[in-house]
Amino acid sequence: MTLVQPRPSAVERLAGGEPRRALLDELSKREIRRAVLTAVAVPGYQVPFASREMPVARGWGSGGLQITLAVIGSDDVLKVIDQGEDAGVNAANLRRLVADASGVATTTVAGEATVIQSRHRIPEEPMRADQLLVLQVPVPEPLRGVERDMTELRRMHAETDYARMWVSLYEDLVRNGVITQTPGYPCLVGGRYVMATTPIPRWDIPKLHRSEHLSLFGAGREKRIYAVPPHTDVEPLTFDDVPFEVEQPDGACCHRCGSGSPASAVSSFLVELPSTGGAGRWVCSDTDWCARRTEQTSRYGTAAAGGPVREHEEVGR
Amino acid sequence: MTPALQVEGLGKIYGPGGAADVAGTGPDHGRVVSPSSGGVVAAWDVSFSVGAGEALGIIGESGSGKSTVLRCICGDETPTAGSIRLACVDGGGRDLTELGASARRALRIDRLAVVYQDPAEGLDLRLSAGGNVAERLTAAGWRNFGGIRSRAAELMRRTDVPLDRMDDPVKEFSGGMRQRVQLAKALANNPPVVLLDEPTTGLDASVAAAVLDLIRDLLDELGVAAVVVSHDFSVIELLTQRALVMQHGRVVEAGLTDQLLEDPQHPYSQRLVGAARG
Ligand SMILES: Nc1ncnc2c1ncn2[C@@H]1O[C@H](COP(=O)(O)OP(=O)(O)OP(=O)(O)O)[C@@H](O)[C@H]1O
Ligand SMILES: [Mg+2]
Numbered sequence: 001m002t003l004v005q006p007r008p009s010a011v012e013r014l015a016g017g018e019p020r021r022a023l024l025d026e027l028s029k030r031e032i033r034r035a036v037l038t039a040v041a042v043p044g045y046q047v048p049f050a051s052r053e054m055p056v057a058r059g060w061g062s063g064g065l066q067i068t069l070a071v072i073g074s075d076d077v078l079k080v081i082d083q084g085e086d087a088g089v090n091a092a093n094l095r096r097l098v099a100d101a102s103g104v105a106t107t108t109v110a111g112e113a114t115v116i117q118s119r120h121r122i123p124e125e126p127m128r129a130d131q132l133l134v135l136q137v138p139v140p141e142p143l144r145g146v147e148r149d150m151t152e153l154r155r156m157h158a159e160t161d162y163a164r165m166w167v168s169l170y171e172d173l174v175r176n177g178v179i180t181q182t183p184g185y186p187c188l189v190g191g192r193y194v195m196a197t198t199p200i201p202r203w204d205i206p207k208l209h210r211s212e213h214l215s216l217f218g219a220g221r222e223k224r225i226y227a228v229p230p231h232t233d234v235e236p237l238t239f240d241d242v243p244f245e246v247e248q249p250d251g252a253c254c255h256r257c258g259s260g261s262p263a264s265a266v267s268s269f270l271v272e273l274p275s276t277g278g279a280g281r282w283v284c285s286d287t288d289w290c291a292r293r294t295e296q297t298s299r300y301g302t303a304a305a306g307g308p309v310r311e312h313e314e315v316g317r
Numbered sequence: 318m319t320p321a322l323q324v325e326g327l328g329k330i331y332g333p334g335g336a337a338d339v340a341g342t343g344p345d346h347g348r349v350v351s352p353s354s355g356g357v358v359a360a361w362d363v364s365f366s367v368g369a370g371e372a373l374g375i376i377g378e379s380g381s382g383k384s385t386v387l388r389c390i391c392g393d394e395t396p397t398a399g400s401i402r403l404a405c406v407d408g409g410g411r412d413l414t415e416l417g418a419s420a421r422r423a424l425r426i427d428r429l430a431v432v433y434q435d436p437a438e439g440l441d442l443r444l445s446a447g448g449n450v451a452e453r454l455t456a457a458g459w460r461n462f463g464g465i466r467s468r469a470a471e472l473m474r475r476t477d478v479p480l481d482r483m484d485d486p487v488k489e490f491s492g493g494m495r496q497r498v499q500l501a502k503a504l505a506n507n508p509p510v511v512l513l514d515e516p517t518t519g520l521d522a523s524v525a526a527a528v529l530d531l532i533r534d535l536l537d538e539l540g541v542a543a544v545v546v547s548h549d550f551s552v553i554e555l556l557t558q559r560a561l562v563m564q565h566g567r568v569v570e571a572g573l574t575d576q577l578l579e580d581p582q583h584p585y586s587q588r589l590v591g592a593a594r595g
Contacts, residue, residue: 159419163456164441170451171444173462174484239462 023101024069028052032070032225036216039227044189045157046140051223061094061119062220064136068098068117071132071216077105079113084121084269084285091119108288120183122204124268124289127213129230135200140219140226142186142196162194162237169237179242188235189228197234203246203269208234252282257293259284319402319409320366321542322390322510327363327399329385332356336398344564344585349380359385360566363399369509372536372543374557374574376550376589382566383546387512390544391431392421403428405509426456427506434515436495439502442488446478446498449487453505472501477531493524500535507539514546529555550593554578562586 024032028050035049054062072078080095082088086108094117099106107113110123117134127133146164147153156162165186172179184198185205195217197205208215208228215228228234238244252270253261260267260282268289270282284290330338334356342349342358349358360382367373375383389396392413400412405428413421425431433439440449447469454465473483476497482490487498496516503511516532517525533556536543545556553560553574560577562570562585570583581587 155419159422161422161456163452166455166460167441167444167448167452170455170462170465171448174445174447239465240460241464242462 023054023097024052024066028066029070032066035225036067036071036227039216039225040214040229042193043229043232044193044195044226046224046226048223049225051220054220055097056090056094058221061090061117061136063218063222063225064117064119064134064220065094065097065218066220067134067216067218067225068115069101071134072098072102072104072115074103076102076114077107077112079107079110079116079123081116081118081121081123081286081288083119084271085287087287109292110286110288118200120199120201121269121285122200122207124284124286126207127211129212131213133213133215135215135217137196137198137217137219137224138221139184139198140196140217140222140224142184142194144196157193160192162188165194165237169239173239173242178245179238186237188233188237190232191235194237195226195228195234201247201269202236202244203248205234205236205244206246210234249282254284254290255281256283257290257297259290259293318368319404321369321371321404322544323366323400323402323409324386324390325364325400325402327386327389327401328361328397329359329382329389329394330356330361330397331359342565343567344569347565349382349566358566360389360563361398363561363563363568365561365568365571367510367542367544369404369542370540371559372545372557374553374560375544375546375563376548376553376560377563378589379548381563383548383563384514385566386563387431387514387544387546391425391429391512392418393431403510426453428508428510430503430508430511432496432499432503432511432513432516434518436487436492436499439499440487440495442495443486445484446473446487446490446501447483449498449502450505453502457506468505469501472505473498475504475535476501477527491524492520493528496520496528497531500532504535504539509541511536511541511543512546513543515548516545517552518547518549532556550578550590562589 032049035047039047051063052066054065056062056065078095078098080086080091082091095106110116110125113131115132115134116123119136122133141153143153143156143165146168147156169179172181183201184196185202186194187197187205189195210231210233212230214230217226236244253259254268254270258264260270269285271285272280272282275281332355334351334354338351338354338356339358339361341352351358363386365373375386377383388394390401396414401414402409402412431439450469450472451465454468459465470480470483473480478494478497478501487495517528520528529552536556545553547553557574560574561568562583564585570586577586578590581590
């Protein structure tokens with residue numbers, strides 16, 4: 001369901017409407033695209049860029065917003081999510097900013113979007129080669145927890161000296177018996193740079209590994225852009241004998257679409273609904289994906305195993 | 318046979334000048350500061366070699382340049398002159414001072430270990446004892462958690478760190494125990510060369526004696542080539558077979574440790590030994 005802008009009246013069309021609020025001038029966009037190209041050429045490497053002031057607080061998506069504005073074209077279709085939902089305040093705000101500034105169409109359907117901007121999730125529906133994922137990153141430096149000195153950080157990345165990152169995982173395991181770090185799990189990109197995946201859950205990390213789509217990461221406050229090009233290895237740092245595990249509660253399933261239940265052939269990242277006592281209820285974090293599965297379940301009795309069938313595919317039948 | 322460590326003509330000058338600063342400094346002049354430029358000739362023309370299973374001592378007063386020599390060898394400082402060779406790097410055919418900073422640092426993982434006087438220099442005090450060892454192991458490519466745990470435990474046992482303290486942060490440890498952890502970390506990847514700078518100087522006498530015994534046992538057992546820097550003759554006597562005496566940045570005497578202590582030749586050595594023997 002593409003969100004259609006109301007058609008302007010004849011008088012409004014004559015008046016030419018409000019001038020667009022250009023959040024970025026063309027030169028700035030070009031500079032950001034250059035940084036993006038560098039980032040694509042050196043997967044996982046944090047490319048510095050001159051982050052502009054945006055009408056959102058730095059650390060609240062200004063990096064992702066600048067990338068989206070710099071790469072989006074008039075025939076693109078934009079989807080913005082924050083947690084898993086399109087309706088979140090931050091997502092709605094960012095969606096409106098981009099739509100106002102660029103005039104692109106927006107959608108909540110992952111499959112219809114050509115650009116998906118997100119903070120905490122990657123959509124459940126597998127992304128395609130013709131789609132672009134833009135992730136908003138508050139802390140782009142994966143080694144921040146083990147080192148604060150910028151020169152030393154640069155040296156560590158330059159020499160692939162990640163021993164202290166491994167030690168932090170070792171210490172986590174010793175102290176807690178499991179690796180507790182969940183959002184922002186460090187990954188080795190293309191066998192070379194360690195990258196912060198912040199703040200997506202571990203659940204989403206496999207979606208970056210040898211993906212069909214290009215992922216761009218933007219950190220506005222820290223003025224960094226990095227990328228995972230298609231078909232690039234993204235390996236979570238793990239010890240050989242301690243398997244990487246995604247965070248999924250035992251036996252939980254979505255109480256709306258049934259994802260994750262024994263009868264369901266699919267599973268998805270679940271979040272717990274706030275409840276007053278009793279057993280917690282779980283729902284899909286990706287609300288659009290869930291809603292369309294639920295719709296099909298009510299229409300056909302069962303949801304398709306591979307995820308929801310898209311609206312426009314049904315139209316032709 | 319190529320010695321495990323060979324140092325030739327090593328020199329380090331702090332400050333603006335160059336080799337011209339050397340004139341007017343040293344034992345004959347009683348100073349390390351160049352009268353012309355003010356540069357500090359911390360060490361000059363220091364040569365020695367150490368074989369596997371051997372320990373060489375460097376002794377001298379405070380400021381005589383002992384630590385400077387060690388720091389130049391391990392790469393903490395860049396020497397002004399001289400060459401440094403390790404048998405384990407191109408069979409001694411490569412002068413380490415020609416290596417880039419990153420190649421130099423890589424040697425510290427498994428070929429050239431340092432034990433500092435201050436454990437805070439060699440350890441991350443916020444990490445557990447095991448974590449400190451794990452840093453060396455993961456740097457050398459260890460990726461098996463169980464393997465890292467058992468190697469760390471083995472090293473703790475070997476350096477007399479109680480196993481039940483292995484997972485405690487080092488900052489909660491006593492000075493003696495920190496020094497044992499530093500030894501465990503230094504030895505993690507079986508480096509053929511180990512440099513020790515005043516390894517027991519900060520410790521209480523009884524604790525120092527126990528750590529010294531441990532170091533001696535380790536050196537005997539592991540067959541490493543060691544350089545031990547100390548201003549304390551009893552440390553040099555216990556740990557080393559040969560020794561250098563340094564004064565004002567120069568080597569004034571070199572020989573077998575026993576002979577040097579029995580029958581020092583240089584007046585400065587005589588003074589040092591005399592003072593030590595009381
Ligand atoms: N970074 C530096 N800049 C300038 N001078 C230095 C520096 N480091 C050391 N020196 C000087 O070099 C000389 C040798 O110092 P070094 O630390 O090697 O002596 P040492 O024999 O180890 O003494 P100690 O027994 O006190 O540890 C001293 O005069 C010292 O002041
Ligand atoms: Mg010293």
